[in-house]
Structures are given as C-alpha cells and as structure tokens.
Amino acid sequence: LNDRPAPASGEKLFYLPIHDVEECFKGERLLVVTDERLAELFGRSFSGSKLLVVPEGERAKSWHSLSSLFDDFVRLGVDRSWNLLALGGGSVSDLAGFAAHLWMRGISFSCAPTTLLAMVDASLGGKNGVDFRGYKNALGSFQRPECIFCDVSALSSLDPVQFASGLAEAVKHAVIDGESYFSFLESLLAEGGGAGAFSHPRCGAESLKRLVTESQRIKLAIVDADPFEKGRRRVLNLGHSFGHALELETGLPHGFSVSLGMALALRYALRGGLIEDDERSRILRLLAGFGLPVDLSLLADGALRARVSASLFMDKKREGATMNFVLPRGIGHVETARIPVEALRSFLEEAWK
Numbered sequence: 001l002n003d004r005p006a007p008a009s010g011e012k013l014f015y016l017p018i019h020d021v022e023e024c025f026k027g028e029r030l031l032v033v034t035d036e037r038l039a040e041l042f043g044r045s046f047s048g049s050k051l052l053v054v055p056e057g058e059r060a061k062s063w064h065s066l067s068s069l070f071d072d073f074v075r076l077g078v079d080r081s082w083n084l085l086a087l088g089g090g091s092v093s094d095l096a097g098f099a100a101h102l103w104m105r106g107i108s109f110s111c112a113p114t115t116l117l118a119m120v121d122a123s124l125g126g127k128n129g130v131d132f133r134g135y136k137n138a139l140g141s142f143q144r145p146e147c148i149f150c151d152v153s154a155l156s157s158l159d160p161v162q163f164a165s166g167l168a169e170a171v172k173h174a175v176i177d178g179e180s181y182f183s184f185l186e187s188l189l190a191e192g193g194g195a196g197a198f199s200h201p202r203c204g205a206e207s208l209k210r211l212v213t214e215s216q217r218i219k220l221a222i223v224d225a226d227p228f229e230k231g232r233r234r235v236l237n238l239g240h241s242f243g244h245a246l247e248l249e250t251g252l253p254h255g256f257s258v259s260l261g262m263a264l265a266l267r268y269a270l271r272g273g274l275i276e277d278d279e280r281s282r283i284l285r286l287l288a289g290f291g292l293p294v295d296l297s298l299l300a301d302g303a304l305r306a307r308v309s310a311s312l313f314m315d316k317k318r319e320g321a322t323m324n325f326v327l328p329r330g331i332g333h334v335e336t337a338r339i340p341v342e343a344l345r346s347f348l349e350e351a352w353k
C-alpha cells in the first residue's frame with residue numbers, strides 16, 4: 001500500500017482500488033454507509049460487509065437519515081468493535097462521520113471518497129454533520145477519520161457537473177497556498193481541452209492524482225495546525241458562508257455555490273482595495289475555465305436574493321453583530337476579517353445590482 005504516515009491526530013491516506021478496500025478490514029466487522037447510486041456502482045466490492053444505503057446528495061444529511069442509521073445500528077447490534085466506512089461523496093461522509101462519532105461515544109470511522117470534492121476536501125479534516133431546519137451543517141462535530149482510501153479511477157463515472165464542483169475546492173486550496181499549485185491548475189486547462197471544456201476524461205490520470213495529492217497536502221497541513229478551527233483553519237471557509245446559503249436555497253452543487261461565494265469575496269476585497277484587479281481576474285478565469293459559475297447576476301431573482309441573504313446571516317460564522325469572513329488578498333494570501341453584518345448586508349445589495 002502506498003501510504004503516508006498519519007499526523008499525530010489525523011487520517012492516514014491510502015491510494016488503492018476501491019475493490020481492495022474491504023480487504024484492509026479483513027477479520028474485522030465492517031459497516032459501509034453509501035448512497036443509492038454508489039451501492040449500485042461499487043456495492044459488489046463490499047460483498048462481505050453490511051451495506052447501509054442512504055438517499056443521494058444533500059438529502060442524506062438529515063436528522064431523519066441519522067436516526068434511520070441508528071435504527072440500523074440497533075438492528076445489527078453494532079458495538080465499538082465495528083468499523084464504519086463512508087463510501088461516497090461529502091454528503092455520505094458528513095452523515096456517516098457524525099453517526100460514527102455519536103454512536104456509543106465513537107466507533108472507528110474511515111472514508112472511501114468517490115467524488116473529487118470528497119477526495120480533495122470533504123473526507124479530510126474531521127468536520128461532519130447534518131442540516132437541521134434550514135441550517136446547513138447545524139448539527140455536527142469534529143472527529144477525524146482513521147483512514148482515507150482514494151481511487152481516482154472511481155471518478156470516471158462522476159458526471160461533469162460533480163467533477164467541476166470538486167475543482168472549486170481545489171481552486172480554493174490554490175488561492176490559499178500560492179503560485180505553484182495555482183499555475184499547475186491553470187496548466188490543466190490546456191491539457192483538459194481549454195477554458196470551459198475541462199473534464200476528467202481529458203485530464204490525464206497523473207495530473208488528476210497530482211491534483212488530489214496537492215489539495216490533500218494543503219488541507220491537511222492547515223487542519224493539523226488548527227484541528228478545531230480556532231484560527232488559521234478558518235481560511236478554508238473561503239467562499240463558504242455565502243456558498244452554504246446559496247447551496248441551501250438554490251440546490252446548486254456545493255462547489256458551484258462556493259465558486260460564486262469566492263466571486264463575491266473577491267468583489268468585496270477589490271472594493272476595499274485589498275486585492276489587485278489582475279489577481280482577481282486570474283482567479284475568476286480559472287474558476288470559469290473549469291466550468292464554474294462566477295457571475296453574480298445569475299442570482300437575478302429578488303425573492304431568491306432575500307432568502308440567500310437571510311440564510312447567510314444565520315451561518316455559523318456569524319458572531320453577534322459581526323461575521324468572520326474570509327478575504328482573498330492575492331494568490332497565496334488569504335486572511336479572515338470580522339465584518340459588521342450591516343456592512344455585509346449593504347455590500348450584498350450593491351453587489352447584486
């Protein structure tokens with residue numbers, strides 16, 4: 001196995017085919033949480049394990065799914081000797097990670113991410129949770145998985161929209177990390193068929209593997225230094241306050257919402273003279289080149305704007321009359337700022353004109 005040592009409290013990364021993952025738990029009890037589509041695609045690779053199937057996408061992240069999982073745990077007699085594996089995208093790992101953390105005060109939890117977004121971001125770092133009464137990720141905890149099993153070939157069945165969604169998190173990592181990863185991502189546009197036409201089948205397996213490992217390196221370095229998001233880890237929320245509000249209110253895929261959230265943060269930074277226009281344009285070009293939305297006028301509908309705005313100010317990053325907002329100041333230069341809610345509200349009204 002091509003593994004890397006786990007950091008003190010963190011996850012171990014393995015790169016191996018999905019059909020070999022079950023073998024890693026040989027002699028142990030394995031419970032696999034997955035969604036309907038993935039049970040069909042990959043379920044037969046787990047014929048010796050118990051498979052629990054949850055709804056696809058964000059619908060998995062509900063109180064109802066959580067309590068159904070616990071009903072299954074009772075039925076199966078799951079105790080602390082069991083291992084729980086999330087086989088799927090971020091929706092499955094967010095739900096399963098939370099269930100694993102709560103059950104009997106914690107059972108062993110690992111992930112086999114099947115979306116690009118989960119490989120580069122959602123499966124790492126231990127944030128988990130479900131939505132509750134219109135609040136995105138309102139219930140959740142921090143509990144890092146033990147192992148992450150990555151098989152980039154599993155991404156070949158992913159549709160282009162979901163693939164692009166994962167690229168948004170990779171761009172976010174590049175904006176945080178700096179020029180080297182950012183220009184590597186730019187080089188993929190040429191390899192993948194040019195701006196707007198980038199897709200997984202056109203991107204070589206080696207490039208894809210490098211993208212996954214670089215993003216993982218960047219995210220894990222930040223999480224290892226600040227596992228409970230008391231400081232630096234907050235930069236990983238770039239584009240996410242607005243993104244989460246959009247995702248909930250529009251049903252746009254996570255990465256599409258985050259892309260628009262980054263576009264908004266870039267506009268805020270430009271207006272305050274915090275970023276040069278050519279740096280901002282370069283980031284927007286990369287997002288758009290990957291087929292991600294950056295045009296805020298997409299949100300033309302007044303009623304939708306009101307709902308997104310209301311949802312934004314219910315976000316976890318709000319602290320009383322201020323919000324922790326992540327501001328991109330350039331490629332490799334991202335910082336957090338406390339911005340008065342009223343200032344953000346009037347900026348939003350202006351940005352949406």
Ligand SMILES: NC(=O)c1ccc[n+]([C@@H]2O[C@H](COP(=O)([O-])OP(=O)(O)OC[C@H]3O[C@@H](n4cnc5c(N)ncnc54)[C@H](O)[C@@H]3O)[C@@H](O)[C@H]2O)c1
Nearest residue numbers: 037056057089090091114115117118122127154157158254
């Ligand atoms: N915990 C974190 O740190 C973190 C970080 C980022 C995002 N998230 C969360 O992740 C969720 C989004 O997850 P996601 O974008 O990975 O998608 P997802 O889990 O919602 O899945 C999207 C769709 O893709 C399908 N799919 C997954 N893998 C496939 C494959 N290999 N082939 C074909 N179809 C496949 C699924 O069945 C589903 O229909 C959001 O709820 C978001 O909040 C969490």
